[in-house]
Amino acid sequence: MWTKQCGPPAVQRNEVGKRLISVGREIVGVVKKVGSKVSLFQPEEEVVGILPLDCPFSGLCGVVDIDEHYLVHKPVQLSSVTVVAALRDAVAAYTALHTLAHMAARHSVLVVDGANSFGLMCIQLAWYHGLKVLTTSHSTENHTFLEQLRPTVxxxxxxxxRVIPVYKGPSNLVPAVLEETGGLGVDIVIDSGVHLHKEEEKDFRPHKHDLIDVLAVGGHWVTSHPHLQLDPPDSSYLHLKSASVSFLNPEVWTASSAQHGRYLHILKDIVDKMSTGILRPQPQEAFPLYEATVAMETIQRHPQRKAVVKLSPVD
Known part of the structure; x- marks a missing residue:
């Protein structure tokens, strides 16, 4: 039994120049066989993990050969579809809040677009650790959803x-954040992409200047924008605030074997929190294998969406 999550394909080349296309890298299933040196798992145990970037296998396979250090046990009570749909976003949230922003109780955080899967993981994780959470909503439906978020226990x-609507014309993001924080700004900003120039503003993503404006003294801005460019005035403003900018790349954990221990600890904590209801991902529908092509075409048109492909009956 294997359940895979489709995502935008990552293309690499191996040492002989052959193209490797990684599809559906988040996997969950049952261990069928283990090697003689495997010590963490036994056959018939349920496991979950993320294939590394250099893995020659696609997640859309009946059997995947993978090193044990990329997997953790899946709690019995946790739905396979739920965990595989949210695992990557949960790892990104941990990386942003724990590793890059060094969050602490009583900090304040602005999560841009909290209704998407990544934003939802950030909100729940920050609240659990005692942070004051602000977020933006990009539609009336998202606004209602975010306003109604409550803990399970x-x-x-x-x-x-506070949920700040940014879909009603000119954005009131900066005055709303400053009003909510007594003019001090937030300690942490986590975005899902930003605009670098005014002429780019065709959606509800914030402008980089707005995010710098809402940062508190000593604040941390964690960005998902891989091509962020800061002009000298932006850098001077950040310097005056003694603020920092970090680039969020959740794949970095598998780039060095020295990080495997921390990475596995994060994966285990994620599945434990999901199984107890602390982290509650958005519900996802699993596609049967014969609809995998349709699911991939949908994702290529809408990169922010996800699709879980079911290779055999799962819970």
């Missing part, structure tokens, strides 16, 4: 201190 107060 304990006091049923909202997870989010």
């Amino acid at each position: 304990g006091v049923q107060d909202p997870l989010i201190a």
